[in-house]
Amino acid sequence: MNIITCIAPVNIAVIKYWGKRDEKLILPLNDSVSATLSIKEMHAKTTVMASPNFKEDKIWLNGKEETFQNQRLQSCLQEIRRRAKQKADNKGDSISNWSIHVCSENNFPTAAGLASSAAGYACLVFALAQLYDVSGDISGIARQGSGSACRSLYGGFVRWHQGSALDGSDSIATQVAPESHWPEMRILVLVVSDKRKKVSSSAGMQNSVNTSELLKYRVSHCVPQRTEAIVKAIINKDFDTFADITMKDSNQFHAVCLDTFPPNVYMNDTSHAIVNLIHSYNTASEKNKVTYTFDAGPNACLYLLQSEVPKLLAVLNHIFPAGNESVEYLQGIPVEKQAVSQEFIAAIGMQPQEPGLLKYMIHTEVGVGPQVLNEPRHHLLTDAGFPKASV
Amino acid sequence: MNIITCIAPVNIAVIKYWGKRDEKLILPLNDSVSATLSIKEMHAKTTVMASPNFKEDKIWLNGKEETFQNQRLQSCLQEIRRRAKQKADNKGDSISNWSIHVCSENNFPTAAGLASSAAGYACLVFALAQLYDVSGDISGIARQGSGSACRSLYGGFVRWHQGSALDGSDSIATQVAPESHWPEMRILVLVVSDKRKKVSSSAGMQNSVNTSELLKYRVSHCVPQRTEAIVKAIINKDFDTFADITMKDSNQFHAVCLDTFPPNVYMNDTSHAIVNLIHSYNTASEKNKVTYTFDAGPNACLYLLQSEVPKLLAVLNHIFPAGNESVEYLQGIPVEKQAVSQEFIAAIGMQPQEPGLLKYMIHTEVGVGPQVLNEPRHHLLTDAGFPKASV
Numbered sequence: 007m008n009i010i011t012c013i014a015p016v017n018i019a020v021i022k023y024w025g026k027r028d029e030k031l032i033l034p035l036n037d038s039v040s041a042t043l044s045i046k047e048m049h050a051k052t053t054v055m056a057s058p059n060f061k062e063d064k065i066w067l068n069g070k071e072e073t074f075q076n077q078r079l080q081s082c083l084q085e086i087r088r089r090a091k092q093k094a095d096n097k098g099d100s101i102s103n104w105s106i107h108v109c110s111e112n113n114f115p116t117a118a119g120l121a122s123s124a125a126g127y128a129c130l131v132f133a134l135a136q137l138y139d140v141s142g143d144i145s146g147i148a149r150q151g152s153g154s155a156c157r158s159l160y161g162g163f164v165r166w167h168q169g170s171a172l173d174g175s176d177s178i179a180t181q182v183a184p185e186s187h188w189p190e191m192r193i194l195v196l197v198v199s200d201k202r203k204k205v206s207s208s209a210g211m212q213n214s215v216n217t218s219e220l221l222k223y224r225v226s227h228c229v230p231q232r233t234e235a236i237v238k239a240i241i242n243k244d245f246d247t248f249a250d251i252t253m254k255d256s257n258q259f260h261a262v263c264l265d266t267f268p269p270n271v272y273m274n275d276t277s278h279a280i281v282n283l284i285h286s287y288n289t290a291s292e293k294n295k296v297t298y299t300f301d302a303g304p305n306a307c308l309y310l311l312q313s314e315v316p317k318l319l320a321v322l323n324h325i326f327p328a329g330n331e332s333v334e335y336l337q338g339i340p341v342e343k344q345a346v347s348q349e350f351i352a353a354i355g356m357q358p359q360e361p362g363l364l365k366y367m368i369h370t371e372v373g374v375g376p377q378v379l380n381e382p383r384h385h386l387l388t389d390a391g392f393p394k395a396s397v
Numbered sequence: 398m399n400i401i402t403c404i405a406p407v408n409i410a411v412i413k414y415w416g417k418r419d420e421k422l423i424l425p426l427n428d429s430v431s432a433t434l435s436i437k438e439m440h441a442k443t444t445v446m447a448s449p450n451f452k453e454d455k456i457w458l459n460g461k462e463e464t465f466q467n468q469r470l471q472s473c474l475q476e477i478r479r480r481a482k483q484k485a486d487n488k489g490d491s492i493s494n495w496s497i498h499v500c501s502e503n504n505f506p507t508a509a510g511l512a513s514s515a516a517g518y519a520c521l522v523f524a525l526a527q528l529y530d531v532s533g534d535i536s537g538i539a540r541q542g543s544g545s546a547c548r549s550l551y552g553g554f555v556r557w558h559q560g561s562a563l564d565g566s567d568s569i570a571t572q573v574a575p576e577s578h579w580p581e582m583r584i585l586v587l588v589v590s591d592k593r594k595k596v597s598s599s600a601g602m603q604n605s606v607n608t609s610e611l612l613k614y615r616v617s618h619c620v621p622q623r624t625e626a627i628v629k630a631i632i633n634k635d636f637d638t639f640a641d642i643t644m645k646d647s648n649q650f651h652a653v654c655l656d657t658f659p660p661n662v663y664m665n666d667t668s669h670a671i672v673n674l675i676h677s678y679n680t681a682s683e684k685n686k687v688t689y690t691f692d693a694g695p696n697a698c699l700y701l702l703q704s705e706v707p708k709l710l711a712v713l714n715h716i717f718p719a720g721n722e723s724v725e726y727l728q729g730i731p732v733e734k735q736a737v738s739q740e741f742i743a744a745i746g747m748q749p750q751e752p753g754l755l756k757y758m759i760h761t762e763v764g765v766g767p768q769v770l771n772e773p774r775h776h777l778l779t780d781a782g783f784p785k786a787s788v
Contacts, residue, residue, distance in 0.1 A: 219614070219615075219618065219619050219649075220611045220614060220615065220619075220649065220652060220656075222614075223610070223611060223613075223614035223618075224610075224611065227610065227614075228610050228611075253658070253659075254658055257655050257656055257657075257658065257660045258610075258611065258655075258656050260655055261611060261652040261653065261655040261656040262652065264648055264649075264651055264652040264655060265611075265648055265649050265652040266648075267644070267645055267648065268672075268676045269648045269669075269672060271669045271672075274666050275665050275666045278660075278662045281659075281660060281662075285659045
């Protein structure tokens with residue numbers, strides 16, 4: 007088998023990764039914790055193929071050829087090949103000298119700003135590991151492609167350990183709990199309309215490390231405590247604590263971005279209206295029923311338990327009415343419609359916003375890590391090693 | 398003279414006051430620094446009158462009678478009366494036992510969210526001090542009305558010292574430099590359209606003290622250095638450093654508000670668009686030409702030197718076109734119109750925003766502290782002690 011196709015999931019951090027202590031090895035300043043989202047709703051799909059006929063390494067991303075002369079891509083490929091040669095069996099020996107072709111695509115719009123590079127690098131490294139028959143932890147390799155990619159190599163709830171070794175060998179991801187541990191957990195991604203120029207996470211976090219005084223304190227004093235507490239909350243399925251820490255860490259991450267100079271502002275007025283709604287919803291519920299987290303963009307990721315989904319959706323449809331976008335407003339796992347009481351709406355005390363502030367919502371759950379797709383029809387490359395027409 | 402009318406200025410902090418160590422005495426967690434804005438464009442005006450005929454203390458604010466049974470009002474009045482009696486001369490002795498009537502108004506819309514309580518309490522305490530013939534520092538009394546009011550008792554650039562005494566006796570304001578020291582300094586207040594509910598500063602900062610971990614670090618590690626550095630920059634008329642620290646401290650204050658739980662969000666998308674514009678403007682100018690600061694609301698206060706005003710205004714008119722409000726778009730000190738080069742606009746690289754994001758702009762300068770108005774026509778109370786019809 008010189009061709010392999012895999013899919014890998016998106017992950018959404020509840021303790022945020024923001025700031026590197028080593029730019030080249032992509033070693034973080036703090037531990038982070040995430041949940042891996044179901045591969046059914048969102049995934050990256052990658053085909054890798056090795057052949058003695060290929061003249062050079064080539065890569066196509068979302069239908070467009072890109073350069074392979076990219077430091078992060080090279081780091082991943084070289085490290086996988088090094089590990090393959092270490093094994094020194096026949097297979098690794100032969101094909102690791104051949105050139106490869108890579109074709110990758112996401113099944114969700116990259117415009118949604120949903121950590122596509124994490125899923126993409128996790129998928130690439132996982133596929134290469136299959137191709138070259140590399141075993142053992144590969145999260146430390148995916149990390150060198152895109153830091154948070156290491157967390158997409160495991161299903162369920164995942165912790166990326168900052169590690170202390172200079173070579174980064176202990177900066178790897180481990181599973182906190184498998185996807186079966188807390189089966190009631192659901193995620194609702196609210197894709198927010200936004201027109202602004204985006205500052206890349208990579209540039210943004212480097213600037214925070216260089217200029218934010220508050221980041222130092224966050225890293226040394228706040229995150230270590232929170233990480234231990236949220237891992238415990240996950241193990242105990244303690245939603246109230248999980249929700250509390252998730253909101254606080256998201257807010258603190260965006261506070262550090264604002265303390266960066268010039269400031270990085272990722273959340274917009276709609277993002278903050280969602281935050282207000284969730285706090286009002288929880289207050290009206292007399293308990294944390296929903297929690298929010300925002301990555302380096304305006305979209306909200308809400309975590310909640312399955313039993314709460316119909317009610318929250320009814321409230322969301324009321325407060326954030328759909329605009330006239332052509333897409334389905336609710337995507338992903340279907341939800342039975344439920345009416346919400348006027349008393350509860352009144353208790354929330356928030357007026358409906360103008361239609362169209364949200365583009366759409368994706369309803370999903372916690373899922374497994376990367377998977378191999380065995381059937382040839384899944385391959386994104388033809389037998390000759392070029393993208394299929396459909397891509 | 399049993400009646401006195403005074404006016405007092407607004408001040409805008411460049412090192413922000415956020416967080417009290419004593420709620421009752423209003424003692425801050427850190428020093429703060431501000432400039433006092435010219436009384437010509439914005440002021441509070443207060444008439445105080447004492448009479449043996451008044452049955453009880455009464456107060457009218459902006460045309461409406463309010464209760465005098467307000468802890469902060471009582472603290473100020475009692476402290477002034479205590480000081481008057483200490484002097485034990487005839488005047489203090491006689492009238493400090495009479496009831497008083499107070500009438501106060503701002504010459505700028507309170508809706509603008511422009512630190513009206515600071516000007517108001519400074520004016521009240523200054524007027525009472527005249528009425529009761531109290532001398533010496535009265536900033537520590539105004540502080541007990543509204544913390545930042547103590548800074549409005551001096552003109553020019555002012556520092557509020559946090560102090561260390563338990564009774565707050567050393568938590569007072571002093572002048573860093575008089576208004577004549579840096580006569581080129583100008584202030585442009587951009588009043589931003591906003592529909593959201595406002596969280597009061599007082600409630601907001603208490604919540605920050607209770608919940609923000611980053612506030613602790615800001616107070617202990619960031620503000621002390623910045624305060625010394627900006628005082629030096631003011632004394633040296635070093636606009637570049639002044640601008641740098643002012644922007645950073647505003648951003649950090651709002652970062653702490655975001656780190657508060659639930660988060661306090663005072664800036665909106667328009668505020669952040671102004672921030673982006675100022676950074677682009679300075680980059681295109683290859684120097685800090687303008688600096689921004691935001692209080693607990695969406696309005697921007699820009700500090701800049703007089704020579705830069707016409708160019709900045711031309712850029713602002715281009716990027717933030719006026720809406721169809723009935724008010725003058727530029728208020729305050731008149732500015733000669735200037736065209737701005739297409740190259741400079743292109744270097745800024747920001748598209749014009751939709752009209753009406755700003756309600757209006759107030760152009761002002763650094764000015765003097767509170768003043769007594771001697772002519773009877775200025776009094777807001779009639780001879781009988783009730784608001785004049787015009788109020």
